[in-house]
Amino acid sequence: MKLAERVQKIQPSPTLVIDAKAKALKAQGVDVIGFGAGEPDFDTPQNIKDAAKRAIDSGFTRYTPVGGTDELKDAVIAKLQRDNGLEFTREQISVACGAKHSLYNISQALIQEGDEVIIPAPYWVSYPDQVLLAGGKPVFIETDESTSFKITPEQLEKAVTPRTRALVLNSPCNPTGSSYGREELRELGRVCLGHDFVIISDDIYERLIYDGLEFFNIASAVPELAPRTIVVNGVSKTYAMTGWRIGYAAGPREIIAAMTKMQSQSTSNPSSIAQKAAVEALNGPQDAVAMMTAEFAKRRSYIVDRLAAVPGFSCFRSTGAFYAFPNVSGVYGRSFDGRTISNSTELAAYFLEHARVAVVPGIAFGTDKYIRLSYATSLENIRKGIDRIEEAVANLK
Numbered sequence: 001m002k003l004a005e006r007v008q009k010i011q012p013s014p015t016l017v018i019d020a021k022a023k024a025l026k027a028q029g030v031d032v033i034g035f036g037a038g039e040p041d042f043d044t045p046q047n048i049k050d051a052a053k054r055a056i057d058s059g060f061t062r063y064t065p066v067g068g069t070d071e072l073k074d075a076v077i078a079k080l081q082r083d084n085g086l087e088f089t090r091e092q093i094s095v096a097c098g099a100k101h102s103l104y105n106i107s108q109a110l111i112q113e114g115d116e117v118i119i120p121a122p123y124w125v126s127y128p129d130q131v132l133l134a135g136g137k138p139v140f141i142e143t144d145e146s147t148s149f150k151i152t153p154e155q156l157e158k159a160v161t162p163r164t165r166a167l168v169l170n171s172p173c174n175p176t177g178s179s180y181g182r183e184e185l186r187e188l189g190r191v192c193l194g195h196d197f198v199i200i201s202d203d204i205y206e207r208l209i210y211d212g213l214e215f216f217n218i219a220s221a222v223p224e225l226a227p228r229t230i231v232v233n234g235v236s237k238t239y240a241m242t243g244w245r246i247g248y249a250a251g252p253r254e255i256i257a258a259m260t261k262m263q264s265q266s267t268s269n270p271s272s273i274a275q276k277a278a279v280e281a282l283n284g285p286q287d288a289v290a291m292m293t294a295e296f297a298k299r300r301s302y303i304v305d306r307l308a309a310v311p312g313f314s315c316f317r318s319t320g321a322f323y324a325f326p327n328v329s330g331v332y333g334r335s336f337d338g339r340t341i342s343n344s345t346e347l348a349a350y351f352l353e354h355a356r357v358a359v360v361p362g363i364a365f366g367t368d369k370y371i372r373l374s375y376a377t378s379l380e381n382i383r384k385g386i387d388r389i390e391e392a393v394a395n396l397k
Helices: 014-027 046-057 070-084 099-110 126-133 153-159 182-193 223-228 253-264 272-283 287-308 344-355 379-394
Strands: 093-096 116-121 137-142 164-170 198-202 229-234 247-250 371-374
Touching (some): 070 247, 093 099, 099 229, 116 126, 137 153, 153 182, 164 182, 223 229, 247 253, 287 379, 344 371, 344 379
Parallel strands (some): 164 198
């Protein structure tokens, strides 16, 4: 059977593939430590679950407007004003089935055949494929730990062409955990002001930031860019609500209207019950967020220190999100059972097969020198997993 050509342009999400393999092994009784999925291990806070129960009991189980209820849009508007100093109206908000869905809607509404989208690398796995599905061309700006995985104004200027349609900025970043400060964003903003393209600010890890740093996105750092910035966020990471599937975008009215039109022909509205839960998440007590962030900070310090001590590894000290992204190229060229490890895919396969540890190869994020480990799991699991990695590395010849 012949499939559409667009399907051949993309690959399944590597992070979800790794997570599925780990879960399948666990289902077979294999003791696997999973560092694959970017999913908090905490339960959704009780007040949020209670709001969902009330929605069910009150019969709030019907279709809602495609782009979200006015109640949830108002909660998003209040959050963006309170936390980011940004002003929006309901017509500038669209709620979708997760932040990934919001990003997909943006690419479908904004990008035409041949348009270029600038994406700093390492990047979240879905950015390039969503651009490709829209007929666009991803343009990558390479970074590494020597620049804390941040692009420079000079790199950005060099990447811009007459076909540039958008720039994607993800801070804190998946997979590196790197975060841009206000002055760094202002410097990038000066480049953006000299050109005419849209900035897509993926803020999904906004609340998961460490070391006393303050969060800024480019719209808050450079107000002149707010009229052509689309802010994307959601409740999945901050409130341990990955399965509830609520994300949102805030931006120019015409783009938001186009996104909502696209959504009307795909999913229609997000779950009515999950929308009620998201209202409580945004408007309700934030104590659970502080607790989860403090715990992630402890885990970050532990896993980064342990990984940096593994012979052949080095590890950037992340400032946000919940990922460690060690450079593991120092073990390339070593072997086991007569098989030489020469890249991140082979190393990840070795760890899964011989150490029963699931990690994501760096090539999935655009760089082959690294692997990604999510520390959205207990300290006990982290200790056990790094112990296994240390032993597996020691067994390489």
